[in-house]
Amino acid sequence: MLMSNNPRAAKLHYMANGFRMLSPGDHVVCAASGERVPLEVLRYWSVARQEPYASAELATRTLLA
Template structure:
């Protein structure tokens, strides 16, 4: 069975963010951006912070969170 044939899980996933990878703790089809609250489909997840265990919808959101933490 390949990725296309796998049944899709619905709802929000729980993820453990690792360096350059992540581990799915609880199946779901998306995670939420820590800055915008937008849903990020799991297969489009590219930006996260390992230390704070947060996902970001794009590089701008990641930079915004970094700036917030610098204040």
């Protein structure tokens, strides 16, 4: 089960084609903006940095910095 009804941040392990839930929750916090990102809309992350991002723009900006 990937999704949870817990109103707290999940801890995830990010992989190339998905993620594995380490600690249950319903969202993650964007590493670039601090914005809450619901797990069902999470599409952008860095495997190397193990960080989630709220959008492609934020991910690109962070990875190019």
